[in-house]
Every structure is written in structure tokens, then in C-alpha cells.
Amino acid sequence: MKHTLRAFALGLLTATSLLAFAYSQQDLNEAKATELSKEDAKALLKEKGYVVLTENKWTKLTEEASSVKETNTNTQDKEETDQKATQDDTSESSKVNAYKLSIQEGMVPEDISQALAENNIIEDAEAFRQYLTENEFSRYIQIGEYTVVDQMSFLEIAKIITR
Known part of the structure; x- marks a missing residue:
């Protein structure tokens, strides 16, 4: 048992010595060369x-x-x-449907398009969601309250909710 313990200690000493030698030989300029x-x-x-x-x-x-x-x-x-x-000024038959869209933290484009579809601002929620995603508007949607009307195009709505 005594010899095993001595051999283990000698191994640790040898490994430490080798690491210290390798570290001392490392070029410090090499480390600075990686700085941008x-x-x-x-x-x-x-x-x-x-x-x-x-x-x-x-x-x-x-x-x-x-x-x-x-x-x-x-x-x-x-x-x-x-x-x-x-x-x-317009007649009852050509009345514009307006909706106050409230975008809160954590809402995703699916939630927004669904809310617009439920309030008859857009006809196809999935098409609007795809439009936001494909044209990279979904990354810039801002929290807040926005008034939108049913006569707006997808681009107009997207510009409003992304400010």
C-alpha cells in the first residue's frame, strides 16, 4: 500500500511539472494575437x-x-x-369596421392575426401570420394599442404594429 501511494504521488508531481513546463514555454504574444x-x-x-x-x-x-x-x-x-x-358622412351600408388592437408582452403573430380575424379586420388569419413571418415584420412587433380598420392592407397593418 505504501508503494502504491508513493507511485501515485510521484505521478501527480510529474504531471504538474510537465504542465508547468508547457505553460512557461507558451508564447504570450500568441495569446495577444487572437485579440481583435x-x-x-x-x-x-x-x-x-x-x-x-x-x-x-x-x-x-x-x-x-x-x-x-x-x-x-x-x-x-x-x-x-x-x-x-x-x-x-357615409351610409350605413359602407360603414368601416374599426378595431383597437391591444398587443401585450408575450403575444405571437398567431395571437395577433387571430384577434384581427375574430374582429373582422382581416379575412384569413393564417395568411396574415404568414405575411408577417415571410416579410420579417414578426420580429419587430411592438407592445401597445393600435387602431386598425378592415379596409387596410396587410402591409398597412404590419407597418402600424411595428411602428
Whole structure:
């Protein structure tokens, strides 16, 4: 038993010595060579489909987006007012069906298209779901409440719910 324990300890000492020797012989420049420069990192990110922005550019874009959002809200309010006025002027037979779509966290395109179909905004829920998926609108759906009417095209509805 004593010899077995000594042999085991000698094996551990030998393995540790070999690992220490290999580590000491490793070239430190080799490890630094794998670090990417800023340009290489940007190129790699762009290749993967990401956009690289400085903090200033990001701030400007978010400010522009918020101002566009406010403009769109004002425009939508005007359009809704115009639509309501138009609806009042039209006869009962050509009445436009409007629906306030509420998109909540966790909703998927199937839920949204089903809600629109149930409220007679669209005729085919599956076709609208496929449209959102195939045209990559499903990735950009935003949480919120949106007013949609039955005379809108799939593209118009998709643009509204993706802002």
C-alpha cells in the first residue's frame, strides 16, 4: 500500500511539472494575437448582421425616432379624426369596421392575426401570420394599442404594429 501511494504521488508531481513546463514555454504574444482590433471587431459584427454605432450616433437616432414617433402620433390622430368624419358622412351600408388592437408582452403573430380575424379586420388569419413571418415584420412587433380598420392592407397593418 505504501508503494502504491508513493507511485501515485510521484505521478501527480510529474504531471504538474510537465504542465508547468508547457505553460512557461507558451508564447504570450500568441495569446495577444487572437485579440481583435476595433476594425476587425466591427467587420465581424457587420458580417453577423449587427450595426455598430457610437454613443453620439445612438443618441441622435433615438431622438430622431422619438420625434418621428410624435409626428406619426399626430398624423394618426388626424387620420383617425378624418376617418371618423368620413364614416359619419357615409351610409350605413359602407360603414368601416374599426378595431383597437391591444398587443401585450408575450403575444405571437398567431395571437395577433387571430384577434384581427375574430374582429373582422382581416379575412384569413393564417395568411396574415404568414405575411408577417415571410416579410420579417414578426420580429419587430411592438407592445401597445393600435387602431386598425378592415379596409387596410396587410402591409398597412404590419407597418402600424411595428411602428
